[in-house]
Amino acid sequence: MSMLRVTAEKLTILEHPNADALELAQVGLYRAVVARGVYRTGDYAVYIPEQSVLPEELIAELGLTGKLAGSGANRVKAVRLRGELSQGIVCRPAALAAADLAAAAEQGEDFADLLGVVKWQPPVPTSISGEVVGAPDLLPWVDIENLKRYPGIFEPGEPVVLTEKLHGSCCLVTYTAGTGEVQVSSKGIGAQGLALVEDERNLYWRAVRAYDIPAVAARLAERLGAERVGVFGEVFGEGVQDLGYGASARTDRPGYAAFDVSAVVDGQLVWLSAAELLDGELPLAPELWRGPFDPETVLRHAQGRETFSGRELHLREGVVVRPVTERWSPVLGGRAIAKVVSDAYLTRKGGTEYE
Template identity: 70%
Template sequence: MSTLRVTAELLTVHDHPDADALELAQVGLYRAVVAKGAYRSGDAAVYIPEQAVLPPALVEELGLTGRLAGRASDRVKAVRLRGELSQGIVCRPRALAGVDLVRAAAEGTDFAELLGITKWVPPVPTTMSGDVEPAPGLLPWVDIENVQRYPGIFEPGEPVVLTEKVHGTACLLTHLTDEGRVHVSSKGFGAKNMALKEDPRNLYWRAVRAHGVPEAAARLAARLGATRVGIFGEVYGAGVQDLAYGANGRSEELGYAVFDVSAEIDGRVRWLDAAEVLGEELPLVPRLYAGPYDIATVLELASGRETVSGRGLHLREGVVIRSATERYSPVTGGRAIAKAVSPAYLTRKGGTEYE
């Protein structure tokens, strides 16, 4: 899940192709449906992204009572309005009436705290939870921004790699060479430097044991001369999320696929190409494309049928885009990595979104 920022943005306004009273306000490559005439191209307004949770007073002020997602109808979610995908909310809250939004857009001011907007935290099923312990040596995963929100992360023509984004739950494993042990955690616990104590009932421990991940991490650490190795994989299957890829998270047939690897070598943590350093030692997420960056190619590959099962059993969640050569991005303030999500995935019915 990406970070939550509520910012002022300069808009580009487009006609709605199927509604005379509506228009489309573009932010980055996102488009949000707005009332016709509310904004003009070049205007500044506040953009509230998906997965934001709004306070009741703001929901009422924006005229969205009963129209948002979640049990309290307070969470922003992608929807289709008269056939057009609307991602996020474009507005001018009364609390910012005296604020110069053009200047705020230029300065990148974050209004989330002022407006009482928080980031939605997915629930954690019991199979993904358990007893935890401090793990200061754990190598954490990073939040990934959506390339449609920040299209400047990659340069046109830059060599990139696209892998399929798997709808499961992220499993973090860190091999500690000096201690001769591993930490296993979820994305949520890992962000708090906490690891899950080993339990044969726990989904993450079941996955890494079933696929021999601790042993593969130890072999990789020895080859690289690394003091720590992090292997980041997606655990998936029936009982994990609504998209199962033909696997069963409740049995020995649970799915697992590595999507990233990091290693601490000579005191520096480096991100590595999972296919290059692991080969066929562990299952990997499917690689869909390697070549020059082109946003049209990215958005095309973000949709379609999944390739994880090899049978196209259901829709694809999306893709993850990485620079072919690991580099820093001033747009993200970290790695040059992003995601693009399928519109069909965003608007599917009965979907689950666990951490």
């Protein structure tokens, strides 16, 4: 999941093709359905993104009582309103009535704390939880922001590669060359500087052993002259999330696909291409396209059916976008990488979002 920020944004107002009383407010590449006539292009308003949990007072103020997602009807989720996808909430809360929203937008001010908005934390099934230990040397995964929120991450025409985003649970493996120590964690647990104690019942450890990832990481460390190597992959299948790709997590060999590699070489952390380093070693997240960056091309490839199984068993979650040449992003203040999630995935019924 990406970080939560509730910010002031400059709006572009578009016509809603199917409703006279509604319009579309565009923020970045996101579009949120709003009442007609409330905003005009160039106006500033507050944007509350998906996966935000709102306090009851704000929900009531916005007239959304009983209309949001989750057991508490308090979570922002993408919906279709009169046939148009609406992602996030555009509003002007009373608590910010005196605020200069244009200046706040320029400064990137975050209103989440002031409004009592928090990030939704998905539940953790017992199969992917377990006993944990401190792991200060663990190489963590990074939160990936949505390209729709930050469309300026990539330059027009910049060479990029799109890989399919698989719906499972992120598995982190760190191999230390000097000691041969192997640390296994999830994205959420790893972000806390913790690793999972080896347990044959644990989903991540079963995948790590089934695909012999420590041996792959050891060979990679030797090849790179690295002190530590991180192998990042998605564990998936029936029993993990609602999209299974024809695999089952209830066996000794759950579905697995590597999508990224990091390494510490001469004391420096570098990110490397999983496709270049792990082809033939591990299953890989499918590459869907590469070429000059164009937002419309990326958005188009985010839609459709999954390709990992080779049978188009169900919808596609989306895509991950990376530059062909790894680089730092001034827009994000970190690694240049982004995701786009498909409309069908966002609006599917009965979906799970375990982490």
